[in-house]
Amino acid sequence: MASVVFTPFTLPNGNVVKNRIAKAAMEENMADANQLPGGALFTLYRKWAEGGVGLIITGNVMVDHLAMTGPGGLVLEANTPLEPFKKLAAEAKQNNxxxxxxINHPGRQVFKKMGGKVLSPxxxxxxxxxxxxxFEKPKAMTEEDINDLIERFVTTASLAQQAGYDGVQIHAAHGYLLSQFLSPLTNxxxxxxxxSLENRARLLITIAxxxxxxxxxxxxxxxKLNSADFQRGGFDVNDAQQVVEMLSQLNVDLVELSGGSYEAPAMQGRTADERTLSRxxxxxxFAKQIADTTRTPIxxxxxxxxxxxxxxxxxxNVDMVGIASALALTPDLPNRWLEAPDIEGVIPVVGWKDKTLAGLATMAQVKRQLRRLGDGKKPTHNAIALVSLILDQLRAAKLTxxxxxxxANEVR
Structure with missing residues (x-):
């Protein structure tokens, strides 16, 4: 008998996901010139679709080409050609x-070497x-900046719909701009x-x-919402619970709960407030606590x-399970589970003392495997962390x- 993980799930709007497994977002940095999808991403997303996930959530797509999480990222804004995004959608939507x-804006989490806009509440x-x-010190946003941001999120969502995407996930976690508005540490x-929390959530609620x-x-x-910032005095699970209730009033179809930021990378299992996370x-x-009190799928x-x-x-009582890094090394993990339920996915672990470098090395290892998949190669399970980090830094310098x-006329 198949696991409950492989049962369909009906979203509040009536649309159906064929199973409960989502490929959660990962930073890819694999865009072609002009920040557009190309052959490598088409191949990568086709592999995930063929691999058996019910839902694919893309790596973050930026709403402003002057506000990037890193070089080689995708951008979709008012004058962006849609054909490459249509092609990516066609590849990723195979196999039902x-x-x-x-869709995302990094806010203050823009590397200094990138230049461009560095904004925050x-x-x-x-x-x-x-x-x-x-990183540079950010500029506090004006009312004009906020209105421009709202319009950008709406424009990108509308263009995604035109390109054939089934939906959008608004990124309000991991210390990016909407998360910065939610946190009392940055707002x-x-x-x-x-x-008040109602005021700090106003931007996210308005965009949704x-x-x-x-x-x-x-x-x-x-x-996508932080269950907590995992920093003392930051956005916490009780705040998240209230924000989910606000989103519930808008009939949002799903809230993904994650946590952390660049300062406290809980999404890699590390906190800054000494709380211990599950392995x-x-x-x-946190997700169960919130799921038990809301009608919004979690x-x-x-x-x-x-x-x-x-x-x-x-x-x-959580409705969907998101898998990210394990699908970088085993893109067909759901299909393998159907045949052999005891198979375990592989996730790179870097235990260096310097948490910032360890986080960068972990991401570098994952991105190295994503590039191999995009090139039509098999992932390797024995990549050396230091080598991966060096290769990633060299590649990032070239892309930057x-x-x-x-x-040149727009970035500092």
Whole structure:
């Protein structure tokens, strides 16, 4: 008898996901020139669709070409050619796979070497210890900046719909801009966009509402939300519970619960407030707490690599299970589970003392495997962390040079 993980799930708007497994978003940095999808991404997404997931959530797609999480990222804005995104959608939706575009703005989490816009609700710089110099101090956003941002999210969502995507996931986690508005550590505003939780959530709620108005009920709208910042005095699970209830009033189709930021990379299993996370399904206890109090479907992700754990997630009253890094090394893990339920996915672990470098090395190892998949090669399970980090830094420098040359008149 097949696991509950392989049963269909009906979203609030009536659309059906064929099973409970989602390929959660990963940073790919595999865009062609002009920040567009190309052959490598087409191959990568086709492999995931063929591999048996019910839902694919793309790596983050930026709403502003001057605000990038890194070089080689995708951008979809008002004047972007749609054909490459249509092609990517066609590849990713094979095998009855549902496809959502994750849409995002990094806010203050823009590397200094990228240039461009560095915005935040307040002018509070990232505290990365000795690595703080990697980032610039952000500019506190004006009302005009906020209105422009809202319009950008709506435009990107509408273009995703035109390109054939089934929905969007609005990224309000991991310390990116919408998460910065939600957190009292980064939002010190005294106007309607700061102060109370209702005010700090106003930007996210406004964007979700306007996307629904623009795209209609048949288009899936999801939100990625921190269950907690995992920093003392930050956004916490009780805040998340209240924000999920606000989103519930808008009939949002799903909320994915994750956690952390560049300062406290809980999404890699590391916190900054000494709270201990589970070794797998890091945020399950938080997700269950919230799922038990809302009618909005909940998904959680974080280090999941075994079917037994995925099943535990669903049996905890959580509706979807998100898998990311394990699908970089075993893109057909769901299909393998159907044949051999005890197979375990592989996730790179870097235990270096320097948490920032360890986080970069972990991401570098994952991205190295994504590139291998995009090149039509098999992943390797024995990549050396230091080598992966060096290769990734060299590649990033090359892509950054390409980016800055392309937008020489716009970036600092």
């Amino acid at each position: 796979t549902r496809l959502w575009m994750q 307040s002018d509070i710089a990232l505290d990365m210890g000795k690595h703080s110099g990697l 010190k505003r005294k106007d309607n966009w700061g102060g 509402k306007k996307v629904r108005e623009k795209c209609g009920n048949a288009f899936d709208i999801a939100v 797998e399904a890091y945020f399950l206890s 998904m959680t992700t974080g280090g999941i690599r075994r079917l037994s754990v995925a099943q535990q997630v669903i049996e905890s 040079k390409r980016y800055r040359k392309q937008y």
